[in-house]
Amino acid sequence: MLPIKMVFNSYLSMKQTYQYVPGQNTTPSLKAVREEIPKFFREILLRNGYEPNDYLVYSSVGQPNRSFAKIPWVAIFKKSITRTATKGFYIVLLLQKICR
Numbered sequence: 001m002l003p004i005k006m007v008f009n010s011y012l013s014m015k016q017t018y019q020y021v022p023g024q025n026t027t028p029s030l031k032a033v034r035e036e037i038p039k040f041f042r043e044i045l046l047r048n049g050y051e052p053n054d055y056l057v058y059s060s061v062g063q064p065n066r067s068f069a070k071i072p073w074v075a076i077f078k079k080s081i082t083r084t085a086t087k088g089f090y091i092v093l094l095l096q097k098i099c100r
Contacts, residue, residue: 003032003036003037003040004037004095007029007032007072007095009029010028010029011029011061014027014029018068020064020066020067020068021062021063021064021066021067021068030061033060033072034059034061037059037093038058038059041074041076042055042057045076055076055078056076056083057074058075058077059075060072071094071095071096072094073093073094073095074093074095075092076091077090078090
């Protein structure tokens, strides 16, 4: 998947370029984590017969104007189970490799 490869190739250099997480998608890596990878997972849900409105897809590289997350992530929450990463269970993609 091209957006994930893009994140692998540029996340560390982006963290070095920016002291804090930009509010806008100023790099391809930010756009990939915030928009393209979540969109990809929403499309997979739809293609496999799942009702996309039953799920939430969130992602994060960290909060804007704060430090970058050590491990960026993308999570899929089934609304009937949980809507947050602090309780319940859910699917999460941790992009750990890019942090080494």
